[in-house]
Amino acid sequence: MKKIELLSPAGNPEKLEVAFHYGADAVYLGGQIFTMRAMNSNFNHDELKWAVEYSHNLGKKVYVTVNTIPFSNELPALEEYVKFLNTIKVDGVIVSDLGVFQMVRENTNLNISISTQASNTNWKSVKLWHDMGAKRIVLARELSLDDIKIIKDNVPTVEIETFIHGAMCMSISGRCLLSNYLTARDANRGACAHPCRWKYYLMEEKRPGEFFPVFEDDNGAYIFDSKDICTIEVFDELLNAGVDSLKIEGRMKGINYVASVTKAYREALDSFESGNYNYDSKWLDELQTVSHRHYIPGFLKGKPDSQSHNYFDASYKQTHKMVGKVEAIEAGLYKIAVRNQIKVGDEVEAVTPHPGINKFILGKMLDFETKAEISVANPNSTVLIASSIPLQVLDLLRVKSENETRGGER
Ligand code: SF4
CATH class of the missing domain: 2.40.30.10 (Translation factors)
Structure with a gap:
């Protein structure tokens, strides 16, 4: 049986240590450049070097997100950065832009994963990226189990990474500027503030301070208010669809989130790999311990319906x-x-x-x-x-x- 990778978020060195402690096979993280600002959920160059050494000493892997959409004047610095990542021997980079993809290919021998931000939803696009040299595709979150299986069947040599847990977007995989405009935090650089879930009022400019509620029914409005993805109850079906890497969303969440979510899915994955899979409701209990919104299995069982949104509140x-x-x-x-x-x-x-x-x-x-x-x-x-x-x-x-x-x- 092939070994399936459990991939946890590491927003800082402490979260990286915790992720591996609770059974992650690999982590993904970001450096401090090509973000809009140096947030504390990213690694500086020294921390990146430490992260690679620490992980490799444990026999684990580190993937670095370079899924920025750069402008031409950023390319020289980007070239230096990917060369640096090559020098310290990260296990792969996650990119979404064709120019960045080409830059990594021309300047490094790094493995390349194509980010979910590239919105790969069909096997033709997956195959093209793979033919061009991508080792792994992080599929768009908007796929069903059948969609995933079709992709794997048609491109069997590509590694498929899917999100198994975490926040959902109401737009296709982060193709949204709401967070950039309202908080200057870039969703496409791992820093979304989730303003789509906030409660909004309408104010007419001549009546400052008079807030008119926006609602669809007595509970308010929820057009943007998606639930979180949690795949634990369909986990064996997802693994049988042929995925190679299981990605947990949430680089900005706390260490208890990293610990509990990694622990729950580690136990489920170990059960699957034992050849005697037995769903244990304790895994879901563990996932309830950390801050979350109501859980749904994302798009895995079909497109979202009226039950996929929060109707009553915007709380965690x-x-x-x-x-x-x-x-x-x-x-x-x-x-x-x-x-x-x-x-x-x-x-x-x-x-x-x-x-x-x-x-x-x-x-x-x-x-x-x-x-x-x-x-x-x-x-x-x-x-x-x-x-x-x-x-x-x-x-x-x-x-x-x-x-x-x-x-x-x-
Ligand atoms: S604001 Fe909401 S829809 Fe937009 S990227 Fe963030 S989570 Fe996704």
Whole structure:
């Protein structure tokens, strides 16, 4: 059986470490040039070098997005950049523009993936890219299982990458400038602020401050308000369609998202590759723990219908809250970087790379600096705790906390 790659987002070095800890085979990430600004969800040159070394030492892969749509005056710097990526031996670059594609071919021997932004929806276009030298195509999200199978059947030597989880667009794979105009964050450079999901009002210019609601029914308007893609319930069907790489969306999401989504799909993929696939509803439970919108299987089961949009609200939901990350193990205690408040007596879930979730009641907690016993730890502090569950560095801890937020966790 061929090995299928689980590909997680890595918005920064910490997310990269977490992705591999929870079972990703590869990560995709962006450098700091060819973005509209140097956002913290990108890697500088030193971090890129580190990322490649760290990943290769683990036997894992790194793909770098260069899916900008450059102007002619950007080409010299782009040429330098792709040469740099070649020098540090990244495992591939993800491009969408023909000029960038040609530049990578002329100046490097890097593997080339064609970005989902190129909107490949049929085997003819996939074959043309492949004939021109593309090793892999990241298919458009707007394809059904049958569409994917037809492409793989007609171009069997191309590697097919598909999105398995994350945000959906109401436009075809990011062909949208809403985020650029409203927030100066470029959807085509991995930085969409998702303004399509915001709530809008109408204001007449002579009546400043008088906001007229825009609605389609009593709940408001939802023409742009798509649900998130989640393929866990059709996972075996997707794998049987012939895909080679499974891409998790969300470079800007938090480490708990990277951890839980990678963990759930890792367990499902391991089950499939064991030859004895057995759907486990715990995988979906795990995916419910992180901030998300209602889930649908994207276009895999057919084109979106009236159930594919959010009708009632624009909020994100999650069942749990991450409270900390294990940073070290010292004298039988675990050093925890605290992310959300945690208290002695809390029922804590240990999210480990092993199947399932173990719980323990937090008993002993010490301030890391003073070593004094404390009962409450606040975000951005460091503590030492005892745990009845064996933990490893990079394991995350969380507590149950039904939560809804507008705009989602970032
Ligand atoms: S604003 Fe919405 S439709 Fe536009 S690129 Fe972002 S997620 Fe997609």
